[in-house]
Amino acid sequence: MESGDTFLACAATVEWMTPQGSIIRKITLKSASLRIIRNEFREMFMEVSGDKNAATRLPLKGINVFKKFMAEGKASIKFQESGCTVFISNAPPTNLVSFLRTIFVKMTGDREKTLNTTPSKQTVRAKLLSGRSQAFEEISPVTVADLCNAKSKISKATITTPSPPSKKRKNEDVCRGPAPKKLYSPSPLTTGSNLNPEQQRVLEACLSGKNIFFTGSAGTGKSYLLKRIVAALPPDVTMPTASTGVAACHIGGTTLHAFAGIGDGSGSLETLCDKALKLPLVAQKWRKCKHLIIDEISMVDGTYFEKLEAVARYVRKNDKPFGGIQLILCGDFLQLPPVVDKSKTAKRFCFQTTCWEKCIDLCFELKEVHRQTDKEFITILNSIRIGRVTNEISQRLVKTATQKIESDGILATRLCSHTNDSKMINNSKLRDLDGEEKIYSAQDSDNASSLLDMQTIAPAKLVLKIGAQVMLLKNINVNSGLVNGARGVVVRFDEGLPVVRFKNKKEYTARTERWYVKNSNGSLYCRKQVPLNLAWAFSIHKSQGLTLDCVEMSLSKIFEAGQAYVALSRAQSLDTLRVLDFDSRHVWADTNVLEFYQKFRRRLQQMELIPLGRPLSDKTNKKGKLREILEKQLRRK
Ligand SMILES: Nc1ncnc2c1ncn2[C@@H]1O[C@H](COP(=O)(O)OP(=O)(O)OP(=O)(O)O)[C@@H](O)[C@H]1O
Numbered sequence: 001m002e003s004g005d006t007f008l009a010c011a012a013t014v015e016w017m018t019p020q021g022s023i024i025r026k027i028t029l030k031s032a033s034l035r036i037i038r039n040e041f042r043e044m045f046m047e048v049s050g051d052k053n054a055a056t057r058l059p060l061k062g063i064n065v066f067k068k069f070m071a072e073g074k075a076s077i078k079f080q081e082s083g084c085t086v087f088i089s090n091a092p093p094t095n096l097v098s099f100l101r102t103i104f105v106k107m108t109g110d111r112e113k114t115l116n117t118t119p120s121k122q123t124v125r126a127k128l129l130s131g132r133s134q135a136f137e138e139i140s141p142v143t144v145a146d147l148c149n150a151k152s153k154i155s156k157a158t159i160t161t162p163s164p165p166s167k168k169r170k171n172e173d174v175c176r177g178p179a180p181k182k183l184y185s186p187s188p189l190t191t192g193s194n195l196n197p198e199q200q201r202v203l204e205a206c207l208s209g210k211n212i213f214f215t216g217s218a219g220t221g222k223s224y225l226l227k228r229i230v231a232a233l234p235p236d237v238t239m240p241t242a243s244t245g246v247a248a249c250h251i252g253g254t255t256l257h258a259f260a261g262i263g264d265g266s267g268s269l270e271t272l273c274d275k276a277l278k279l280p281l282v283a284q285k286w287r288k289c290k291h292l293i294i295d296e297i298s299m300v301d302g303t304y305f306e307k308l309e310a311v312a313r314y315v316r317k318n319d320k321p322f323g324g325i326q327l328i329l330c331g332d333f334l335q336l337p338p339v340v341d342k343s344k345t346a347k348r349f350c351f352q353t354t355c356w357e358k359c360i361d362l363c364f365e366l367k368e369v370h371r372q373t374d375k376e377f378i379t380i381l382n383s384i385r386i387g388r389v390t391n392e393i394s395q396r397l398v399k400t401a402t403q404k405i406e407s408d409g410i411l412a413t414r415l416c417s418h419t420n421d422s423k424m425i426n427n428s429k430l431r432d433l434d435g436e437e438k439i440y441s442a443q444d445s446d447n448a449s450s451l452l453d454m455q456t457i458a459p460a461k462l463v464l465k466i467g468a469q470v471m472l473l474k475n476i477n478v479n480s481g482l483v484n485g486a487r488g489v490v491v492r493f494d495e496g497l498p499v500v501r502f503k504n505k506k507e508y509t510a511r512t513e514r515w516y517v518k519n520s521n522g523s524l525y526c527r528k529q530v531p532l533n534l535a536w537a538f539s540i541h542k543s544q545g546l547t548l549d550c551v552e553m554s555l556s557k558i559f560e561a562g563q564a565y566v567a568l569s570r571a572q573s574l575d576t577l578r579v580l581d582f583d584s585r586h587v588w589a590d591t592n593v594l595e596f597y598q599k600f601r602r603r604l605q606q607m608e609l610i611p612l613g614r615p616l617s618d619k620t621n622k623k624g625k626l627r628e629i630l631e632k633q634l635r636r637k
């Protein structure tokens with residue numbers, strides 16, 4: 001059982017109101033505990049308690065749940081009978097989903113039992129005469145039987161999920177819990193589902209509060225896992241960031257630069273500390289943050305990282321690394337290195353800084369590749385990653401130059417080493433098409449366009465024609481293959497909206513979608529745009545973190561270690577890849593990174609004495625002790 005099933009740690013406000021809507025009483029709890037309990041008559045209650053306040057117990061009967069913002073850790077439950085509403089916020093979204101699901105499943109189950117005689121139908125008189133002493137106990141966890149039972153009832157009742165609750169729904173059986181659709185459909189918020197044991201182990205480590213660095217080759221599900229980690233932490237104090245806008249968008253966060261608020265980090269440390277402290281919004285953000293998450297850490301400049309670490313300590317007046325913020329770092333140093341102006345500074349990876357060792361408690365490496373399934377391709381990529389190209393590998397990749405990977409008029413995306421080349425290709429290909437141009441301009445929150453340009457993958461202005469090659473920028477329907485990175489072609493316009501045919505022959509009418517970016521004071525900026533971008537070509541730097549289903553590349557102008565590996569590892573298979581001019585000289589790995597990974601492996605081997613999935617805090621058994629000792633040793637190193 002997950003703790004989120006029957007217990008929820010969050011912030012809560014409880015308001016009692018008159019039927020006319022004026023507030024009679026209100027309690028605000030910054031750190032509240034919600035529990036689902038039963039009394040001696042098996043009636044269900046939700047108990048709300050805070051550090052100082054006495055617990056409030058509200059009968060779980062006739063409730064309305066507003067859960068539209070569940071993914072942001074917010075929901076409210078209106079208790080009709082008690083005339084009271086509980087507003088939940090800052091709840092780890094995963095736990096919030098499980099908690100509401102338990103209420104729903106248990107209430108649905110109880111409803112049936114109620115109809116077939118149970119104590120909860122008893123009158124007050126009967127209860128008083130029963131002689132039972134008052135006793136509350138935690139509700140039992142949701143079982144498979146509970147789920148089946150509740151599901152069968154939903155299908156009979158054919159319930160839909162209006163959100164917020166519509167009048168119709170209010171007038172229906174008010175005894176219903178949270179609406180079911182979201183709570184049953186496989187949700188990215190459902191803890192642990194689909195995570196493999198190595199990913200699960202990292203998630204557990206992150207929840208233990210330790211500072212974590214996890215790595216793994218391209219496609220091992222680092223960003224996928226990161227999204228789960230974000231959803232398992234309280235949103236108000238968790239900052240998901242990444243080194244680039246595209247990668248940040250992938251995990252629903254902002255760039256590290258936008259979060260940090262110290263510009264590009266140039267200038268002396270004193271100036272930067274001063275700057276952070278003097279800008280109230282920046283200082284407030286640093287003080288509020290409890291969990292800082294950084295994806296694509298390989299592209300974060302070491303010197304910048306070092307400065308952030310010092311700024312965090314200064315602003316938070318706390319001498320612990322990063323001022324006591326929990327760090328969750330993820331990336332693959334054998335992919336793209338930091339982008340620095342080489343005429344001004346030397347390139348430095350984060351692991352080359354003195355604070356790296358102090359900042360990281362535990363390291364993990366994900367080994368199972370999810371992006372590709374073809375064993376031969378995975379072996380080739382693993383070899384390319386460390387800069388090793390055998391004759392067989394060369395021959396196999398050279399062979400791809402002539403293969404046909406296009407189908408149904410959908411061309412391969414050309415990955416370019418330089419951004420300007422990719423822009424030129426897209427513009428000229430669009431120009432070459434006959435037919436009318438349709439222009440889609442993004443609608444942005446006020447004064448936020450430049451920030452949204454940097455932080456979202458949706459373009460400010462998108463020009464399309466029939467025949468344009470496009471890429472989908474959002475997961476629209478994972479089961480139908482309409483996923484972020486899917487490639488298609490515009491086949492017509494329907495009432496002004498582009499209709500795209502994808503590689504799997506599915507057609508999709510692109511409607512406006514929203515991208516949110518947290519601004520420096522925590523509120524959200526929004527860009528509304530159709531979720532498409534031109535996809536004849538893309539720069540390799542922009543492609544880091546993406547999965548592409550049909551891709552072509554020329555590697556002759558490669559200029560960075562790891563750049564060829566990033567390009568090649570975007571493909572899902574050797575059959576959907578075309579390398580126009582493969583030459584082993586374009587493949588190399590940074591020697592500092594190779595050395596770092598050698599040491600890293602040795603460290604991991606020590607950690608691997610401990611089996612997968614064991615909770616880190618388990619002090620009661622020998623293995624737990626061993627892990628503790630190891631952790632201490634590693635930290636001392
Ligand atoms: N446990 C899993 N089960 C099923 N699919 C998964 C799992 N983990 C990851 N994936 C899928 O594998 C693909 C690659 O995952 P992801 O982009 O997270 O990898 P990554 O390690 O971040 O790669 P990169 O280093 O290129 O950024 C995605 O399509 C993702 O949905």
Ligand SMILES: [Mg+2]
Pocket residue numbers: 222223224545
């Ligand atoms: Mg990634």
